[in-house]
Amino acid sequence: MTRPFGDASALALQVWRRNFEVWVVTWRTALVSLAEPVFTFLAFGFGVGAVTRTVEWDGRELDYASFVAPGVIAMAVMFQSFFECLYGSYVRMYYQRTFDAITATPASLDDVVAGEALWGMTRGVIGTTSTLLVVWAFGHAWTPSVVAVPVLAAAGGLFFGAAGLCFTGIVKNIESINYPLHLVGVPLYLFGGLFFPLESLPPWAQAVSLLNPMAYLSTALRRACLGDAGPVVWLTALGLALAALPLLALAIRLMRRRLVK
Amino acid sequence: MPPGSTVPPGSGPAVLIRGLRKSFGAGPPAVDGLDLEVAPGSCFGLLGPNGAGKTTTIRVLCAASPRDAGEVRVLGLDPAEEPRAVKARLGIVPQMDNLDPDFSVLRNLLVYARYYRIPAPEARRRALELLRFVRLEDRADGSVEDLSGGLKRRLVIARALLHEPALLVLDEPTTGLDPQARHELWERVRELRRRGVTILLTTHYMEEAEALCDRVAIMDRGRVLVEGAPRDLVRAHARREVVEVPAAAGGGGADLGGPGDEVEVHGDRVLVYTDRGEEAWHRLSARFPGADLLLRRATLEDVFLRATGRGLRE
Numbered sequence A: 001m002t003r004p005f006g007d008a009s010a011l012a013l014q015v016w017r018r019n020f021e022v023w024v025v026t027w028r029t030a031l032v033s034l035a036e037p038v039f040t041f042l043a044f045g046f047g048v049g050a051v052t053r054t055v056e057w058d059g060r061e062l063d064y065a066s067f068v069a070p071g072v073i074a075m076a077v078m079f080q081s082f083f084e085c086l087y088g089s090y091v092r093m094y095y096q097r098t099f100d101a102i103t104a105t106p107a108s109l110d111d112v113v114a115g116e117a118l119w120g121m122t123r124g125v126i127g128t129t130s131t132l133l134v135v136w137a138f139g140h141a142w143t144p145s146v147v148a149v150p151v152l153a154a155a156g157g158l159f160f161g162a163a164g165l166c167f168t169g170i171v172k173n174i175e176s177i178n179y180p181l182h183l184v185g186v187p188l189y190l191f192g193g194l195f196f197p198l199e200s201l202p203p204w205a206q207a208v209s210l211l212n213p214m215a216y217l218s219t220a221l222r223r224a225c226l227g228d229a230g231p232v233v234w235l236t237a238l239g240l241a242l243a244a245l246p247l248l249a250l251a252i253r254l255m256r257r258r259l260v261k
Numbered sequence B: 001m002p003p004g005s006t007v008p009p010g011s012g013p014a015v016l017i018r019g020l021r022k023s024f025g026a027g028p029p030a031v032d033g034l035d036l037e038v039a040p041g042s043c044f045g046l047l048g049p050n051g052a053g054k055t056t057t058i059r060v061l062c063a064a065s066p067r068d069a070g071e072v073r074v075l076g077l078d079p080a081e082e083p084r085a086v087k088a089r090l091g092i093v094p095q096m097d098n099l100d101p102d103f104s105v106l107r108n109l110l111v112y113a114r115y116y117r118i119p120a121p122e123a124r125r126r127a128l129e130l131l132r133f134v135r136l137e138d139r140a141d142g143s144v145e146d147l148s149g150g151l152k153r154r155l156v157i158a159r160a161l162l163h164e165p166a167l168l169v170l171d172e173p174t175t176g177l178d179p180q181a182r183h184e185l186w187e188r189v190r191e192l193r194r195r196g197v198t199i200l201l202t203t204h205y206m207e208e209a210e211a212l213c214d215r216v217a218i219m220d221r222g223r224v225l226v227e228g229a230p231r232d233l234v235r236a237h238a239r240r241e242v243v244e245v246p247a248a249a250g251g252g253g254a255d256l257g258g259p260g261d262e263v264e265v266h267g268d269r270v271l272v273y274t275d276r277g278e279e280a281w282h283r284l285s286a287r288f289p290g291a292d293l294l295l296r297r298a299t300l301e302d303v304f305l306r307a308t309g310r311g312l313r314e
Helices: A011-025 A027-051 A064-095 A098-103 A109-137 A144-168 A174-190 A203-209 A213-225 A231-259 B054-061 B083-088 B105-115 B120-133 B149-160 B179-194 B206-212 B230-238 B277-287 B300-308
Strands: A054-057 A060-063 B015-022 B031-038 B043-047 B069-074 B090-093 B167-171 B198-203 B215-220 B223-228 B241-246 B262-266 B269-274 B294-297
Touching: A011 A027, A011 A098, A011 A109, A011 B105, A027 A064, A027 A109, A054 A064, A060 A064, A064 A098, A064 A109, A064 A144, A064 A174, A064 A213, A098 A109, A109 A144, A109 A231, A144 A174, A144 A213, A144 A231, A174 A213, A213 A231, B015 B054, B031 B054, B031 B215, B031 B223, B043 B054, B043 B206, B054 B069, B054 B167, B054 B198, B083 B090, B090 B149, B105 B120, B105 B149, B120 B149, B149 B179, B179 B198, B179 B206, B198 B206, B206 B300, B215 B230, B215 B300, B223 B230, B223 B300, B230 B300, B241 B277, B269 B277, B277 B294
Parallel strands: B043 B198, B043 B215, B090 B167, B167 B198
Antiparallel strands: A054 A060, B015 B031, B015 B069, B215 B223, B241 B269, B241 B294, B262 B269
16 A cells, blocks of 8 residues: 555545534534633733733734734644544544444545544634634734635644644553643644744754744744735645645554554 | 345355454464355354454454455455445444444434435435334434443444445444343344344354354354354254253262263363253252252353353453
8 A cells, every 4th residue: 555645535524524513513612622712812912912012023013912813823723633633533533433433334544534634624724713703803913814814724734633643543542642732732832933933032942943833834824914925824834734744644554553453 | 124135145155254364463363264154144143252253353354454364255355355345235233332422313323324425315214214123213313322222232233224234243232231122132133134134243142142143153262163053053062951960969970971961060060961851850860869950951052161161261
């Protein structure tokens, strides 16, 4: 089997649809998970914003709330998709045996993994859109270039969803999910230029952040929210989407190794 | 009527397994040269103690596990070569329920039908019909979480029949169910048999195999030990009747049998397998007056225990 995504087929969309319909049915808990970015925006916007009124970023002087709003959107992309494909997928795989149920039908495990990644991407978009509504409510990001936000969210969501699935393929048990979550996820967003400009880091840390996908995502989101949807923004989306593909191929292989015995 | 697309007679066995081998890492193989044949339209029981290789065998033929060696044909297809085609014609009821807890009873079936590409109106028609078949029609809009173990099992069976499979695979379908739920489920399985669905089931329960199966294979350590119709197996391996004698009364035990009888000591009982039970019972009663003797019909359980040994398994 040399095809990158194995035998993933259109049935992946039915896996996606199943997850989407569960999300609709369980909308109350779904809403709760959307509260986090709202709280973050309020805390950072008002709290930190009161201490640090302005921030210099990309040669501009920004009020802190305008600066942090796209950061909170970036956080929503990552946490919704990464967490969904880690914790959510693990629960479906192990506790609910949903993967077993689906793979007993003509759908294959590769379909399931691809469907889960697409669902992770969707969670990223949903989380971003709802966060954007809050950001708008506070008068930020009122610009046509904001159309790039859901596109960036989709690309970033696919990337972090696929990354989450890679970890789901290898974590030992549900407690072990804390390792990728706290040792990978948390540093990526804390040092991803979400809450402070990366330029305030020492040079070596700035160099390290060149490897951080969140740094690219937050920069592109910030440009889009500030009215500058230039080629860099769209290239970032393309780059994240392309980078997601080998991760998805890897996730399919790790999941096969875990489940096909 | 629902489930019933059978393999036409003369088109070969529904399941054919020759020399199947399958190992997991080091240690003894889980399946070690297994041969099996399931005739279309029949109900075949795969019996064996824990770790005998039943579930591994089922997983291989359901295209869930790759095999190491041997030939496997399910409805004429090789599950390793054509997994999707095989799975499209199999209905699988797994050991552990894997219903969607967030969906209603009916929704579980409708969502599942999509993986078989059954058009929505047709899926709804079949789902409602199957809910009547498993007597869950008044729970259609209820939550799956509110169903008892037996009702969940019935829903899983309905789900496995949505695409009208040619072969229904039941992996320990009644483990953990109370007697009422078990009998209710047997009734449904017998009804499916009457409709001509080929059934392959694994079970620990010998009375279940006797109640449902035309043929059974008793397996252990990855191989088939004995195979045949339950009644023939009992005749061949456990005679007609059994007299149980307390070991305390029966001394050594080996001399308890009459001509042609077979005697086995099992813990605190001596078992005399005989074709002339009443005669043996009278003879042994005279010999051990006052002892608590038991005369009973020989069962598949006797065959099972004789074939697989009485030692406890983990």
